[in-house]
Amino acid sequence: MSPKLLSLLFLLVPAVLQAQTKISGKITDGKKQPLPGVNIYIKGTYDGASSAADGSYSFTTSAKGDQLLSATIVGYKPFEQTVNLGGTAINLNIMLKDAVNELKMVTISAGSFEASDDKKNTILQSLDIVTTGGANADIVAALKTLPGAQQVGDKEGLFVRGGTSYETQTFIDGMMVRNPFFSGMPDFAARGRFSPFLFKGTSFSSGGYSAQYGQGLSSALILESNDLPTRSSSSVGIMTIGGSLGFEQLAKDQKSAYTVEANYTNLLPYFKVFKTLRQPTTYPEIAGGSFSYRRKTSKTGMLKAYFYGNWSRFGYRSESLEYEGDEELFELKNYNVYSNITYRESLGKGWRMNAGISYSTNKDNLHMDTVMKNLEARVGSRSDLSQARLVFSKSLGAFSSLRVGGEYQYAVENTSYNQYQLDYDDNFGAGFIEADVYFTPKFVGRAGLRTEYTSLMDKVNLAPRVSMSYKLDDAGQVSLAYGEFYQKPEQQYLRQRNDLNYMRATHYIATYERRSVAYTLRTELFYKKYHDLIKTAPALNNDGTGYAQGVELFWRDKKTIKNGDYWISYSYLDTKRDYLNYPREVQPDFAAKHTASFVYKQFFSAISTNIGVTYSFATGRPYYNPNRPVAEFMRDRTRTFNTLGLTANYLTTVGKAFTVFVLSISNLAGQQQEYGYRYSSDGLRRSAVRPMTPSFFFVGMFMSFGVDRRQEVIDNN
């Protein structure tokens, strides 16, 4: 190295250190509003600044030559530009573009209500289901306070927008649940089998749902099971009507967990104390248990297995309508097993896989008798369902996605009536493809196609579904949906004739909603056309028709009242159908024209008590009076339905256990409820369909011992 060069080097070093360039300017957003707090700097150096309240910034840098100037702030796309630093001051005004995030993006929402803790800004949270007054921690009872659902108290299930409960299909982790409710008795609605605590997400669709799901003409209830718990725990529940025990163990490496749970319910004490509509012969009794195992198989993989078994019985005697002075006996025993194993994993390159298998069996043994006449009947029914499901999804670009999948179900249906037996089995296959396409972050479209085949009827269907949502501003969005929905006729008809066809419904839905952290306003207009409903008279065929149309409103306010929260829902329903033995299209006996619910929850922090009150109202439902001429079929109406429910949760600790005391009362005011009337075949005698007890209440204590904490206590001593 020459001395010349060396000296040059020495000369240069201080020059480099001294030459500073000043960079300044103003940063704004897309609407030219100043953006404060933006981190603006020369990449790879410490030199930079944060923009001030008016969006202005200024800093000096000693870096030289071509360098990257970077401006970043959460919620906006990062900005980068090459600048030449040579001591001359630079003035640069920058406009940052909105980055798309979950909260700013439009979501597909027509027809669906979602309760989730994982996703931000859902209308409900998982806890809402448990704290809804009078719902007794029953998922379906809580969902009945939402628009679209009917207040039907004499049959289990969700009656949605002029549809029967058969038209609502329940899915757990994507797989159909054949018997989501306990076996009910005539005129006596049973609870859902599955506790809301099992699920991290509940989505109730009152129409226009995704092509991923099928076989529900009206509605889908989509439940997503919990992932790993955050700690090990054991729990004990003591109720006036039974008890439960549970144990959950999270492995040391926090990658797997298993849960064992057992419960027992007996209504004998309750029915001894409170007068029942009918005289129990076997007091309602339920015993059940479940086991689940979950394992995180990799960073993105999750394996879940769930096994559930249950036994229940119930029986009563009541005055015979048909034979005056005689008594009718009705006894039921039910056995139910439900299991599923699911696996999800990311396959790389944006592909994800969801696989699952499931097996369930349900057996009902009925014993009916008209006692003195000795008209004994023993009815047995057993349904087995095995299924497998495989879905692949691929993300397209930043937010769009494609889903493609298929499922296969093998169903065996056995029925016996005294010495007679009628069985059938069905191989059912379905495939779907569906894409969510974000044209812009504010405008999304979904197009899906579903096809199904059943070997029993040997029929294929093709169900296209389309929906789109457009975000108007930060809070408001409009959505439209259209879809075709098919469903197999109910088992009792299929077993008589296997050349029937699918029933079909066409949905059109328009939604407007505004949603912020504190408020939700939602209004929905819908029109549903029924085709090929089942007729039983004059002949068993698919000639039934019908429609349902209406408007629904939902308003939730979490802010106005401190520690309080309320929602109001209202549904107007205009529906008529000609099905079963109806002589023509009339308003069916399960549909009320106006339905409204008011749900209010208040947390009293001083006494750490949460109180939920729910008031529901429905106008009278039609019922069939055989004494009227055919022209006046279903002309009569029941009295209006009113019910007030209350749930109080008092949170405390008992010893080391986190404890919740629960008081739940349905129909607090003891309002007279009638769901319809039954007539003797000569039409001379009738009896009102009423709840088994006018109101129902229970008190329970649920204790949960965190195993981690207990360990901590042991360690400390």
Added chain:
Amino acid sequence: MKRFLSFFLMLTTVATIANAQSAQYQETMEQQIGEMYKNQQSGGLAQSANTFDRIAEAEKTQWLPYYYAAYCRVMQALDAQGSNAIDAFADQAEKSIEKAEALSKDNAEIACLKSLITTARINADPMTRGRKLSPVAARYLSDAKKYDAENPRIYLLEGQSLFYTPEQFGGSKVKAKEKFELSLKKFDAFKPASSLAPNWGKEYTESLLSKIGR
């Protein structure tokens, strides 16, 4: 010989530049950490967070700038109102602390901060998140104990959680007091690993303790 000389010269130049870099790091960090504690009083944490982000990105191998960026954001999260705002700060804090953790494993300071981020998330919606996330926050602290049981911030955070949790949910002012006293004892014995190492919380512990009363 000339060759050797130029090689030697190059080597020393490189070393000098590297030294200069680390001197700049040391100096800037010291200054910015001091700034940050001042900003904490005056509400200028967003600015400090940005500064630490810049340093972190320029250095890439130092965990402390990421740590302090996360610290600023979690403090902002604890001050913020509304679950969306709190979550936004917590998300940023989490991103930074994860980068810090990738550079420094089994670090009690990092585990403490992760616990604090979880606490901020609980504050956003205690009714729905408390039961699920409280054990997570507690677990980070027990991890921290495994890495360095002498770190006073562990006991400060344990005490803080006991202090703010209602008695019905397992909180206790008596137990909180014990934790704060233990924390102060540890603070007295605590020697930060360097002039840049985290050294916050003593005054805060004292202020919480004074709320309980001696």
